[in-house]
Amino acid sequence: MAKDLYKILGVEKGASKDEIKKAFRKKAHEHHPDKGGDEAKFKEVNSAYQVLSDETKKQQYDQYGQTFDGAGGGGGGFPGGGFGGGGGMNYEDLGDIFGDLFGGGGRSRGRAPRGQDILVDVDLSFKESVFGVQKEISVTKNNLCERCGGVGSEPATDLKTCTDCDGNGVKIAVQRTILGNVQARVTCTTCSGRGETPETPCSTCNGEGHEYGRKTLSVDIPAGIDSGMKIRIRGEGESIGAGGAAGDLFLRVHVKSDPRFERDGNTLYTTKKIGFTQAALGDEVDVETIEGKVKLKVPAATQSGDKLRLKGKGVAGGRGGRGDQIVIMHVITPKKLSKKQKKLLEELDLSE
Numbered sequence: 360m361a362k363d364l365y366k367i368l369g370v371e372k373g374a375s376k377d378e379i380k381k382a383f384r385k386k387a388h389e390h391h392p393d394k395g396g397d398e399a400k401f402k403e404v405n406s407a408y409q410v411l412s413d414e415t416k417k418q419q420y421d422q423y424g425q426t427f428d429g430a431g432g433g434g435g436g437f438p439g440g441g442f443g444g445g446g447g448m449n450y451e452d453l454g455d456i457f458g459d460l461f462g463g464g465g466r467s468r469g470r471a472p473r474g475q476d477i478l479v480d481v482d483l484s485f486k487e488s489v490f491g492v493q494k495e496i497s498v499t500k501n502n503l504c505e506r507c508g509g510v511g512s513e514p515a516t517d518l519k520t521c522t523d524c525d526g527n528g529v530k531i532a533v534q535r536t537i538l539g540n541v542q543a544r545v546t547c548t549t550c551s552g553r554g555e556t557p558e559t560p561c562s563t564c565n566g567e568g569h570e571y572g573r574k575t576l577s578v579d580i581p582a583g584i585d586s587g588m589k590i591r592i593r594g595e596g597e598s599i600g601a602g603g604a605a606g607d608l609f610l611r612v613h614v615k616s617d618p619r620f621e622r623d624g625n626t627l628y629t630t631k632k633i634g635f636t637q638a639a640l641g642d643e644v645d646v647e648t649i650e651g652k653v654k655l656k657v658p659a660a661t662q663s664g665d666k667l668r669l670k671g672k673g674v675a676g677g678r679g680g681r682g683d684q685i686v687i688m689h690v691i692t693p694k695k696l697s698k699k700q701k702k703l704l705e706e707l708d709l710s711e
Contacts, residue, residue, distance in 0.1 A: 362403075362407075364420060368404065387408075474597035478609045481496065483614050488580075498574055498595075500571070504569055505563075511561055511564065522549075523550070526554040585614060586614040587612070594606075595608035624682065644657055666686065670683050
């Protein structure tokens with residue numbers, strides 16, 4: 360009994376061409392032997408796709424349960440050309456899969472490669488993280504050549520059609536796989552996918568389009584950033600020049616602790632010690648904030664552990680506002696009392 364090709368790919372009979380292609384790619388990745396999958400299932404998935412991705416074969420399969428081609432008819436609806444011999448093999452659709460598995464060789468379009476990303480660690484003081492700061496960041500890397508602007512040719516000179524790819528930016532390469540020899544379009548390494556090369560290479564970068572050196576950037580660190588967060592600066596990573604896109608620069612933030620404060624989101628917590636009399640009768644005390652000391656009114660009958668709020672003295676939020684600072688009161692019980700003080704307390708006879 361013939362196998363259901365739709366079930367093999369995990370799609371409904373009325374699935375669109377894009378749905379079939381998406382399902383095939385997923386199954387091919389899942390069952391590929393180089394990724395620990397089952398080779399037999401991988402071949403089965405590929406065979407099913409060769410039928411369902413071809414309008415004529417799909418129509419024959421839907422009507423008769425099999426296909427009829429020059430190979431003499433495929434039993435059970437599978438193409439008779441087999442694997443590796445080119446019988447119905449869809450090289451274009453396999454391109455992305457083999458590109459992932461074999462190092463990017465299966466690009467279906469000519470496009471210039473991209474430079475690597477760079478990660479830099481940045482140290483901030485606690486106050487800088489609360490209010491934000493502008494930092495000078497220096498990175499030694501490949502930068503876009505200033506003389507040629509990354510084109511790779513001397514200024515005022517022309518580019519010529521790449522002779523290796525005839526200006527297409529891509530070439531056909533043959534890769535050996537478990538399915539046999541598979542053709543795929545790959546980016547031309549001579550022109551990096553541009554289809555053009557310089558007639559007169561730049562004298563500074565020798566036609567590479569980039570030069571190695573130290574570059575200093577002025578970066579605005581946003582207010583409220585916390586340890587472990589990253590800032591992405593697009594296009595400031597490694598440059599590869601010659602029409603290729605530069606990578607990105609990532610700044611990983613490390614915030615130094617401040618013994619006076621504990622942070623929870625946009626809220627700051629501090630502890631304030633007060634005396635027994637201050638707690639009982641109330642008082643006005645100085646409290647440390649990230650901006651300096653401020654006055655805080657302590658109400659009468661304050662207990663140890665009570666929390667008093669200083670509005671807008673916390674960390675800056677996403678919309679320009681600031682969180683609050685919570686002051687946790689710590690009432691100190693006197694350890695040494697004079698005879699007079701003891702007598703006064705006894706006369707007061709304070710109890711709960």
